[in-house]
Amino acid sequence: xxxxxxxxxxxxxxxxxxxxxxxxxxxxxxxxxxxxxxxxxxxxxxxxxxxxxxxxxxxxxxxxxxxxxxxxxxxxxxxxxxxxxxxxxxxxxxxxxxxxxxxxxxxxxxxxxxxxxxxxxxxxxxxxxxxxxxxxxxxxxxxxxxxxxxxxxxxxxxxxxxxxxxxxxxxxxxxxxxxxxxxxxxxxxxxxxxxxxxxxxxxxxxxxxxxxxxxxxxxxxxxxxxxxxxxxx
Numbered sequence: 001x002x003x004x005x006x007x008x009x010x011x012x013x014x015x016x017x018x019x020x021x022x023x024x025x026x027x028x029x030x031x032x033x034x035x036x037x038x039x040x041x042x043x044x045x046x047x048x049x050x051x052x053x054x055x056x057x058x059x060x061x062x063x064x065x066x067x068x069x070x071x072x073x074x075x076x077x078x079x080x081x082x083x084x085x086x087x088x089x090x091x092x093x094x095x096x097x098x099x100x101x102x103x104x105x106x107x108x109x110x111x112x113x114x115x116x117x118x119x120x121x122x123x124x125x126x127x128x129x130x131x132x133x134x135x136x137x138x139x140x141x142x143x144x145x146x147x148x149x150x151x152x153x154x155x156x157x158x159x160x161x162x163x164x165x166x167x168x169x170x171x172x173x174x175x176x177x178x179x180x181x182x183x184x185x186x187x188x189x190x191x192x193x194x195x196x197x198x199x200x201x202x203x204x205x206x207x208x209x210x211x212x213x214x215x216x217x218x219x220x221x222x223x224x225x226x227x228x229x230x231x232x233x
Contacts, residue, residue: 006046006097009039010129017172021182029177036121040104043128047097055227059220060098060105063090067106067127072113079201083107084130084162085208088155091135092143092213093220094229099131119173126169130162143213150214159209163201167194 016035020028063086070082083106091099107123137143143155171194179186223229 006043006100006132009042010132013039013125014172017176021176029173032173032176033118033121036125040121040124040128043100043104047101056229059094059223059229060090060101063087063094063098064102064105064109067102068110071106071110074204075114077200079197080204081201082204082208082212083110083127084166084201084205085159085212087127087131088134088159088162088205088209089213089216089220091131091133092138093217093224094135096132096135096139099133099135100128101131103127103129103131118177119170122170122173126166129169130166133165134158134162150217152210155209155213156206159205160202163205164198167198167201170194 013032013036017028017032020031025031067083067086067090070086074081083103087099087103087106090102094102104124104127107127108120111117111120111123137154137158142158143151145151171191175182175187175190179190
């Protein structure tokens with residue numbers, strides 16, 4: 001039952017965000033933190049309710065660990081990280097739900113190195129959404145040709161755009177939580193100041209997808225076929 005609520009839950013976050021801001025709610029930041037945390041809890045509960053076996057969980061956990069390690073490894077270069085690319089790869093091969101889990105778990109685990117805080121649920125949601133949407137697009141054939149080859153142009157375009165989707169979510173968290181008084185000018189200034197970092201993130205995601213997507217998906221698809229690891233709904 002919870003699996004059927006995945007898309008409504010993910011869409012509820014931006015809808016609540018815009019609604020609270022439009023209504024001028026003073027505690028919008030606190031309410032949105034609770035909404036994002038609830039969405040994450042329900043999403044993980046839906047995954048648990050599907051009763052996945054260990055062999056189904058392992059590829060997701062391994063990719064999440066690699067995404068977290070990559071974020072830490074590239075820490076000296078702001079926003080140049082493989083995390084989004086690995087979440088997209090997970091979604092493309094293992095399914096949208098796995099893509100979300102890889103992105104969310106990578107954010108949570110790597111923040112034990114970078115520091116946990118109010119931003120952690122937002123990063124979990126943002127990176128999870130990147131992996132989930134990537135999985136949905138892959139399931140609809142956006143990244144594959146009829147002969148089974150990879151359509152690199154759509155893949156890299158989504159990878160670049162996903163960085164701006166991630167950045168938009170984190171910008172929204174910053175705007176709602178820290179700009180006082182909340183004005184259009186202040187919000188626009190925050191968004192503009194983040195553009196260079198979003199561009200670096202977009203370039204990094206495209207670069208890592210170009211380097212990793214073909215070899216990683218080839219190996220992961222072998223594992224999926226051998227152990228019959230299709231997503232359970």
